[in-house]
Amino acid sequence: MEVRPLAAEDIDRFLKIGNNAFPSMKANTPEEMKKLRERFDARNADPRITCWGAYHGETLVGGLRLFDYVLNIRGAKLPCTGGGFLVVDLAHKKEHVARDLVRFWLNQARERNIPTAVLWPFRPDFYRKMGFGIGGTINQYQVEPANLPSHGHRERVRLLGKEDRPAILDCYNRYVDHTTGMIEETALGLDIMLDASVSWRCAGYEEGGQLRGYLIFDFEPADPPTLVHNNLKVQRLVYETPDALAGLMAFLHAQADQVARVIIPATDEHFHFLLNDVRDGTHNEILMYHQCYTGGVGIMYRVLNLKEVFCAPMSFRDGMPACTIRVKLEDGFLPHHDTSVVVRIADGKAELLDNAKPDVEIGMTVDNFSSLLVGAVSFRALYDYSLAKISKPEMVATVSRLFATDRQPACETRF
Structure with missing residues (x-):
């Protein structure tokens, strides 16, 4: 099997394979x-995208789409490769086409000195075997509008139009700057995303003449479906300040006259503290705990070059004594690269060291x-689950604090 750029004359067959997948x-x-x-053609107008086909001779048997991105990891901007729309012909399953496509993709990225990779999995277990780690969780709330806070400055919220897209882009990328796991967006990428659905609306919170937060939403029938019985479904929620979040929540609170429930997917694991009544209306109980959301995992991340990642100006927990750590990784899918480094973490920053004696090895x-x-x-969780080893168990808490983040990662880029 050979992987090469997807030929123009094979695009329709690629899409037919994708439709079956x-x-x-x-x-x-x-x-x-x-x-x-x-x-497909509109999406591929983005110059960050390339398409690749898996060929048996001249016959296309699968393919995938690759994306050149910039990823925030702990405040550092790193080149990142995204993989999506990985499809295999139904007649060529169990021939390792998907595995070989992923290996081609990741080896190509390493040759281009791209140190990280991301994807949205169709099966997380399949991609964990290839070295991709689970990202943050998402919790979907179904909230009566009256249970959202109403104290925010709703008068600062207005519906946004196409002319506001530059401000939306600037707001989004400022949010990226402060949120680990997020991917930078471009003007063209934003246009493609917003033009993909004619039913989406956008409401934005402005302060001092600047857009400081926004939500993208649409409506869907509530149960039972009637002309006036609808739910408001949030598709994206971005905010830079507490005031922006409060204003957007007040906007949603005010929709109670025509909205049965607001459906909010939140990557903030503490979002339920914001709600007056956290219950989701199902009245389900779990060992005397009230069900308040349904949750899931999605985006997955992968380190491709350990040294390059630690050379980036990432932020670690500050205010702790300096610690020199040897990090040793097992990578059965891409075994031929450096999987051991010694890094000194001090004053919230990491520094690679050569031939230094580590204080601890993980x-x-x-x-x-x-x-x-x-x-x-x-x-700490990885250690408790026997998924990580440490040479000095008494230093588990220290290492855990050094790698701790204020929030779990989030990603708003669908690809």
Whole structure:
């Protein structure tokens, strides 16, 4: 099998393979397939995207789409490669096409000195075997508008239009600057995202002439569905300040006359503290705990070059004594690269050292380290679950504090 750039004459076959891999796209008629091709071409206008095909001779048997991104990890901006729309012909399953496509992708990225990779998995277990670590969780709340706080400055919220997209982009990228796990966006990428759905609305919070937060939302029928019985579904929520969040929540609170419930997907694991009544209306109980959301995992991260990652100006826990750590990783999928470094963490920053004697040594698989690095899991948890080793167990708390982040990672980029 050979992986090479997807030929223009093979795009329709690529999309047919994709439609079989993801039947929910419902491109089952010539007209539906035409619309799918139009969406594909529009998305690929983004210069960050390339498409690759897996060929047996001249026959396309699978493919994937790759993205050149910039990723925030602990405040440092790192080159990142994203992988998406990985599809395999139904007639060529169990021939390791997907595995070989992923290996081609990651080896190509390493050759280009890209130290990190991200993807949205169709099966997390499949990609964990390839070294991808689970990112942050998302919790979906179904809240009656009256249970959202109303004290914010609702008068500073207005509906945004196409002319506001530069301000939306600036607000988003400032949010990226302060949020680990987030991916920078471009003007074209934002346009493609917002133009993808004609039903989306956008409300923004302004302060001092600057957009400081926004939410993208649409409506869906409530249960039972009637003309006036709807839910408001938040698709994106971005805010830079507590005042911006409070203003946007007050805007949602004010929709009680026409909205049964507000559906909010939150990557903030403490979001339930914001609500007057945290229950989600199901009245389900779990060992005397009230169900207040449904949760899931999605985005996955992978370290491709351990040394390059630690050369980036990432932030670690400050205010602690300096500690020199040897980090040793197991990488069974890409075994031929450096998986051991010695790093000194002091004053919240990491420094690579050569031939230094470490104070402690830690070891784990690359998928679990990737999750640790972005702040999706603590070292204490990995150690308790026997997913990480340490040469001095009495230093578990120290290492865990050094790698701790204020919040879990978030990602708003769908690809």
